[in-house]
Amino acid sequence: MTQDLPARMLRLLSLLQMRRTWTGDELSGRLGVTLRTIRRDIERLRALGYPVEGTTGTAGGYRLAAGADLPPLLLDDDEAVAIAVALRTAASGVAGIEETAERALAKLEQVLPVRLRHQVATIQATASPLPVPWSTGPTADPSALATLAAACRDHEIVTFTYRTSGGEVGPRRVEPHALVAADPVWYLVAHDTDHDEWRLFRVDRLTDPTPTGHRVTPRELPAPDAAAYVAERLAAAPARYTFHATVAADAETVRARTYSLPGRVRPLDDHTSTLDLAANNPHHIAEQLLTIDLSPDHTIRGTPELAPRLEQLGNRLLRAARALTRQDESRSDDGINKNGAEGQ
Template sequence: MTQDLPARMLRLLSLLQTRRTWTGDELAGRLGVTLRTIRRDIDRLRTLGYPVQGTTGTAGGYRLTSGADLPPLLLDDEEAVAIAVALRTAAAGVAGIEETAVRALAKLEQVLPVRLRHQVAAIQTAASPLPVPWSSGPATAPSALAVLAAACRDHESVTFTYRTSTGETGQRRAEPCGLVAAAPVWYLVAYDTGLEEWRLFRVDRLSEAAPTGHRFTPRALPAPNAAAYVAQRLAAAPARYTFQAVVEGGADTVRARTWSLPGRVQPLDDDTSMLRLAGDDPGRIAAQLLGIDLGAEDTVRGTPGLAPHLEQLGQRLLRAARALARQDPHSVGER
């Protein structure tokens, strides 16, 4: 069915698959044709069985709807390989996604042309995910992610039951803005219409998510994007332990070596940065400090209760260093 479609119509179909709604003028501009040509191509897609629906409004528009007779999804070479890579390295933190991803990858391989099948096979053979300790944590239901993602895309409010960190549960109604994966936890950034404020919801604590059918006009998020909002909120969250110091190294280097959120590290100049760590796990804070050089002692501030944990880790490392030094009489430790 699709092999007779001209290249322009394939491109048109690809555009319709990437966004919920397009105006005729937007499609014409993307394809470099007239609005009349767009209407003619849309009519031909409908004739071929693609359910392209016209939308009402000032400018009008088009969208590709779902249905029992929807023809096969069209992907270009790069999109097909990208999906295969994503399926092979399924995101952590999503319950049961590994087995589902393998089944989906097998189906994708069956319909790929030979030239792409070899590429995907090579990826499948060579690539494998490595479970790492810092990415383990609560699992999120794929069904919840699917409902919330669609609501974010369509600007549709949702309702759900939410369990707070203290164990309290209650019904929420919210206008979703975006989903953020902060391995392994998934967060929903949304405007809580009951509390009338922006909130951060952990998706693993969320259940019975359902669309309401009510569309909303997106509000201005108090951050450049959803990921930045999550970073800001996590950085500002109250914590049992805090640590602050001037450290050697540029901000990007310090942030990478301490696995810190962007807001935790501020550049002072090209060679020094201000580091602010916080958390309820003193061992993690101690470990974060291992990869950096602290500046002057008089710049160090924080929770006094953190000191024994830092000293404990330091003593462990010192004992390990001495044990290694005893194995080599010419090592620095024995001089």
């Protein structure tokens, strides 16, 4: 279909695909034509099957709506290569994303110009994703994500069945606000209408999300944004083991070294900060502590039961270090003996 469109209309279609709504004045300014020409080109796009809708408001405008068929996407060179690279390395905690990405990439490569196909082929030949243990975990159903995303966009109440961390299963009715990906876990930030409070839901633990058709006025989130809300809730979540320390380093350095959530590291001054760690597995706390230097004259407190677990882990490291030392000493002795034998 696109081969029948003049260059100006292809640019118009590309603009409509870039963002949700354009005013007629914006489109005419971008294309350097009159509003009358824009209206005529819009009508021709509609005649060709593109679902271009008129919007109401003070200025009015146009948007490309969802239709029965997927319209051709118009991409510039950089966009096409970026999408190809993203598809090649797709891994985001979504069930089946790798296989789906491979199919989409195969379709994209078929229509890429030769010059771009060569760039993508070069990237494919020299780069490949490496599955690592710390990036694996629960995966979210892509259809559930799509349903929840639409409900967030439209401010539409949804219902679903939810399983808590304790294994309890029950119905939920919420006003969805946003989805947040905290690799590899996806979270739904929503206001629970039954409990009249904001809550955090793991998407991998919910099933059968169903739109109710009831739209509501968006509530004000008790945080600067959805990502900040998730970070605050995760930082405040109860855990079996806790550890608090004053660290002789600035907060930014401590946060970067320990990979801690923002709420768990707080600055005291330019050179000192506090660190709060919490986990159900003592190994996780030990791993974070190994990245920083804890001075004995600084405040340290936490769960008493954590102490023997940390000591046990420390002894393992100490035994490994001693084994390496003995190995090095053994090699040195072998060298001396050989040199002595050769000299006799």
